[in-house]
Amino acid sequence: MSLVVLGLLFACVTLFVMFSGAPISLGLGAVAVAFMFFFMPASALDTVTQNVYEEMASITLLSIPLFILKGSAIGKSRAGQDLYAAMHVWMNRLPGGLGIANVFACALFAAMAGSSPATCSAIGSAGIPEMRRRGYSPGFAAGIIAAGGTLGILLPPSVTMILYAVAAEQSLGRLFLAGVGPGVLLVALFAAWAVVNYRREYRRAERAFTARGEPSALLSHDRFTMRERLEMLPRVLPFVVLLIGVMLALYGGYATPSETAGLGGLLALLLIAVVYGVWRPRDVKPILAATLKESTMLMFIIGMSLLFSYVMSYLHLSQEAAQWIVGTGMSRWLLLATILLMVIVLGFFLPPVSIILMLAPIILPPLKAAGFDLVWFGILMTIVMEAGLIHPPVGLNIFVIKNIAPDISLRDIIWGVLPFVVLMLAAVVLICVFPSIATALPDAVMGPMAGAH
Amino acid sequence: MHAVSEAAPLVGDGPAAGHPFMPAWLRPAERAMRLVNRAMLGLGMLGLLAAAVVLTSSVVTRYFMHASTDWQDETAVFCLVGATFLTGAFVQSLRGHIGIEAVSGLLPAWAGRLRQAGVDLGCLAFCAFFAWKSWTLFHEAWVDGQTTSSSWAPPLWIPYVLMSCGMTLFTVQLLLQTVASFNAMAKGGVR
Numbered sequence: 001m002s003l004v005v006l007g008l009l010f011a012c013v014t015l016f017v018m019f020s021g022a023p024i025s026l027g028l029g030a031v032a033v034a035f036m037f038f039f040m041p042a043s044a045l046d047t048v049t050q051n052v053y054e055e056m057a058s059i060t061l062l063s064i065p066l067f068i069l070k071g072s073a074i075g076k077s078r079a080g081q082d083l084y085a086a087m088h089v090w091m092n093r094l095p096g097g098l099g100i101a102n103v104f105a106c107a108l109f110a111a112m113a114g115s116s117p118a119t120c121s122a123i124g125s126a127g128i129p130e131m132r133r134r135g136y137s138p139g140f141a142a143g144i145i146a147a148g149g150t151l152g153i154l155l156p157p158s159v160t161m162i163l164y165a166v167a168a169e170q171s172l173g174r175l176f177l178a179g180v181g182p183g184v185l186l187v188a189l190f191a192a193w194a195v196v197n198y199r200r201e202y203r204r205a206e207r208a209f210t211a212r213g214e215p216s217a218l219l220s221h222d223r224f225t226m227r228e229r230l231e232m233l234p235r236v237l238p239f240v241v242l243l244i245g246v247m248l249a250l251y252g253g254y255a256t257p258s259e260t261a262g263l264g265g266l267l268a269l270l271l272i273a274v275v276y277g278v279w280r281p282r283d284v285k286p287i288l289a290a291t292l293k294e295s296t297m298l299m300f301i302i303g304m305s306l307l308f309s310y311v312m313s314y315l316h317l318s319q320e321a322a323q324w325i326v327g328t329g330m331s332r333w334l335l336l337a338t339i340l341l342m343v344i345v346l347g348f349f350l351p352p353v354s355i356i357l358m359l360a361p362i363i364l365p366p367l368k369a370a371g372f373d374l375v376w377f378g379i380l381m382t383i384v385m386e387a388g389l390i391h392p393p394v395g396l397n398i399f400v401i402k403n404i405a406p407d408i409s410l411r412d413i414i415w416g417v418l419p420f421v422v423l424m425l426a427a428v429v430l431i432c433v434f435p436s437i438a439t440a441l442p443d444a445v446m447g448p449m450a451g452a453h
Numbered sequence: 454m455h456a457v458s459e460a461a462p463l464v465g466d467g468p469a470a471g472h473p474f475m476p477a478w479l480r481p482a483e484r485a486m487r488l489v490n491r492a493m494l495g496l497g498m499l500g501l502l503a504a505a506v507v508l509t510s511s512v513v514t515r516y517f518m519h520a521s522t523d524w525q526d527e528t529a530v531f532c533l534v535g536a537t538f539l540t541g542a543f544v545q546s547l548r549g550h551i552g553i554e555a556v557s558g559l560l561p562a563w564a565g566r567l568r569q570a571g572v573d574l575g576c577l578a579f580c581a582f583f584a585w586k587s588w589t590l591f592h593e594a595w596v597d598g599q600t601t602s603s604s605w606a607p608p609l610w611i612p613y614v615l616m617s618c619g620m621t622l623f624t625v626q627l628l629l630q631t632v633a634s635f636n637a638m639a640k641g642g643v644r
Contacts, residue, residue: 065537
């Protein structure tokens with residue numbers, strides 16, 4: 001059988017199994033084993049389990065459950081609401097300050113928790129009702145939270161980036177740092193849009209008031225005293241200290257990324273015990289159970305995706321596809337655009353973890369051959385997959401928002417979210433034109449990368 | 454369309470009441486499996502906490518005592534591999550291993566039941582195969598006294614036995630669910 005036919009057969013069988021609704025992990029594993037049975041020597045089947053174990057038994061991959069532990073410890077406590085309330089009080093004087101406060105709260109929470117849906121529901125459950133009470137249109141409020149939540153997989157520690165680091169054999173510390181600049185850029189873009197759109201809605205409310213005397217909550221202002229502002233700090237500071245402390249341990253050279261994960265998880269549990277009195281076994285058990293449910297599901301997908309990639313590479317499918325891409329002789333930027341488009345399309349039905357593990361062996365060699373910096377590309381790919389979390393038809397964050405604010409129509413949410421999708425794609429273009437947005441920080445902290453272009 | 458993500462939130466902390474189409478003669482097995490899963494969840498929690506503690510201690514001992522830290526990473530790996538595999542069946546009991554439900558949601562009820570039974574049977578076959586190969590891997594490591602390649606060199610049968618037990622439980626869990634799915638298909642009930 002020629003490689004082309006084999007490749008097509010492999011793709012069709014995979015698509016069929018995926019769309020049958022089978023668990024992604026078991027489905028990928030079953031496809032891999034079936035192709036091993038028919039197209040590989042019998043000895044390959046004997047080492048399936050050893051293969052999966054050896055791929056999974058990397059402490060970098062296994063730091064994922066610990067990062068999830070940190071996220072769910074913080075996510076299940078009241079930290080989200082407190083963080084949001086503090087931001088609100090401090091940003092109140094700016095025009096559109098409430099919207100900015102929500103973006104900032106999302107970014108900070110995302111940096112601590114590392115998960116997009118968790119950020120959306122933690123900040124959104126307090127932020128969306130508050131923004132609507134102050135006269136923000138429902139779509140605008142929903143858009144801010146849906147987009148703010150996506151910062152979770154860009155700012156460190158991000159599960160997606162851990163996987164990318166493993167798949168692309170890049171330094172995890174460098175990737176984490178490279179995410180910071182683009183993260184700040186996105187926060188700035190989101191905040192700027194919050195101000196622009198607030199002004200637009202404010203003027204509309206003003207016109208309605210002068211023309212027809214319609215009052216709007218947008219036109220009233222709150223004032224907070226300095227004392228009220230200072231009172232908010234003690235509840236937020238411990239978490240900011242946790243965030244900075246863990247980063248210092250990592251980049252000060254005291255801890256490896258996986259040790260940072262263990263340290264962060266333990267410190268997060270300690271903090272919610274001290275700050276919110278969550279220490280009894282019956283309080284802590286749900287946090288651990290939720291962590292295991294999510295991490296086990298994820299680790300199974302990761303393990304089986306790795307087996308799947310192994311089969312693809314053994315059968316020379318990934319190499320052949322990579323060579324074909326190189327052979328088309330596309331210009332560098334066309335190549336990059338095509339690959340990012342492919343990531344977007346795959347994002348319609350696969351979670352980021354599988355996209356990275358399945359696509360990496362196919363797309364990374366051509367990108368490397370074209371002279372792209374793979375750390376920089378990891379950031380672009382992450383932003384594009386983030387956009388997938390909020391754009392229709394599947395965007396997960398949209399459904400999280402629908403859950404916490406059921407009375408906002410899906411149509412309003414989608415229209416509110418679209419400007420943010422555009423901003424994210426604008427950020428991708430900006431990072432292409434000015435790569436140093438991503439690479440300057442890691443180069444400054446860890447020295448320039450060997451062999452960078 | 455159903456969304457999937459790197460962090461799909463899962464609801465509920467314990468397995469719900471039994472499967473509506475579990476045949477009566479299998480109910481005791483279902484209950485027993487629920488108890489086993491709860492025990493494994495407890496073990497998984499301990500493994501998770503132990504890994505966090507071990508990795509933290511690694512940072513502390515290196516900083517204060519300048520001691521070498523060669524055993525911590527592998528201990529943490531064993532704990533986390535164990536936690537992952539042992540709780541696989543528990544997650545399956547909640548149907549928490551996410552899949553793409555975009556197409557299956559569009560099928561008529563009878564086709565949906567057929568699909569579910571087929572999917573469960575396929576998953577069962579894969580898990581049974583995987584569990585079998587895990588046990589042979591364990592047996593080999595045990596007989597040959599295999600160790601990891603690090604200087605600490607702990608025996609490899611430890612993670613392998615955790616993986617084997619976990620995949621066996623996963624298989625049993627799927628067997629129960631497959632029987633229930635076929636029963637649902639035969640009786641034509643709406644799920």
